Amino acid sequence: MRNLFLFIWRNYFIFLFLLLETLCVYLIVQNNNFQRASFVNSSNSISASILEASANVKEYFYLKDANEKLAKENAELRGKLMVSYAVSLNDVHISHDTSFHQKYTFTSAKVVNNSTNRRNNYLTLNKGSKQGIKNNMAVITSLGVVGQVKDVTDNFCTVMSLLNSKTTISSKIKKDGSYGPLSWDEGDDFSMATLHDIPTHVRLIPGDTIVTSAYSLTFPENIMIGTVESYVQKSGQYFYTVKVKLSTDFKKLSHVYIVTNIMKGEQEELEKKSETDSKINQ
Amino acid sequence: MVNTIGRNIIRFFVLVLVQVLVIKNIELGRFINPFVYVLFMIVLPFETPKWMLLIIGFILGLTIDMFYDTMGMHAAACVFIAFVRPSVLNWFSPREGYEFGMQPTIQYLGVPWFLSYSAILIVLHHFVLFFIEVFRFSEFFSTLLRVIISSIFTLLLVVVSQYLFNKQKEEE
16 A cells, blocks of 8 residues: 555656546536536636626627617518508408417527637527526527527526537428428538438529428527528438528627527427327337 | 746736637637647746646636636646646757756747747647547548647747747846
8 A cells, every 4th residue: 555655656747647637538528418507617707707898898899780780670570560561451350369379589698708610619698597598598690590508507608509510400491391400510611501411302592591490499480590502412312411501690699589489398298298108008 | 936926827817818808709710729828838937846737737728618618628738738848848958958047938948949849739739629629530630730720820829929028028
């Protein structure tokens, strides 16, 4: 035993090195496996407050862009106001409130940290569990999808950006509804993504719109993702692989919306019930 | 001695802030991510005890990790170069050894020495960092390209900052 201690003491440098590296590997693996707030990430209050101050300054550079975007969105929303429909509504049956129920609510948030040039990119937003934000909520802008909430603290949340090797979004081609998974593959830069498994009978034209499909519990249907840039059929496959030009400019994100699916719990419960039922029947 | 410690602590904070507030926001595409904070590990005094090198590397890496959301990746890379540094210094030592009071900087040991010494540490750091980040070998060559291009940029910034720093020292 004494010799063992002597041995460790003599080679303390190597042992300390191994110890620290093991600790690092443990942290990395834990962070990858459990998608929950670890104690050191940018939701952490110290670094988050510094990053927020820096984002505040940065925001001024994008004010013009942000204003234009807001004005455009305002115009679009104004178009959807009942006032705009007044004339045509006169002779149309007016629906009662009971025939519509709200499925999604939107929370606006500010981006306080963002990256686009790593293999796995994340954002930090200034809304957290106190504002009702939970894991796996969708994040969008008026231009298109951004990502999915990953970790939440009291006042901040981190978002797994679409520009992340682990992100997959169920999406479809707007004109005919054929759907496939969209991911950010190797070789895609910050303005591109790849849509897989589109059957070859679909007639694609560059410029076709790609939107989110209805099969996602997270994203509302028909949220803009981007447009078709090019497509190839890899040898031996019966599917097209489509390069998609993203409609969101990830370099200029400053204000985003977090989407809450009010009926998510209900749908999940139902699907789980049918799954367990079918297992029992077997 | 106290002066050296104080200067290093200030350098720690300055480099971390420069990395996180300035360089993190300069985005030159997916292949160029310089990490200038490595300069701190490079110019630590020769007399720093080995165990302290490892601990300092770990703390520096974790601090950067907090801002980059990468939990342990930078820490692993920094601890690794802290481990390699003494051996690298040994290979490059002048025939009569390092004199007391010398620092591993351009002004004490010249440009060729500093370039080769820091290039090795920077490439090792970036290599470990990027491969841990990607965590698979299927993208080996594109990651290697990232390592090489980013290392060149980091080296460039490190050398430039050395000249800026030297100027300040002469005025003292």
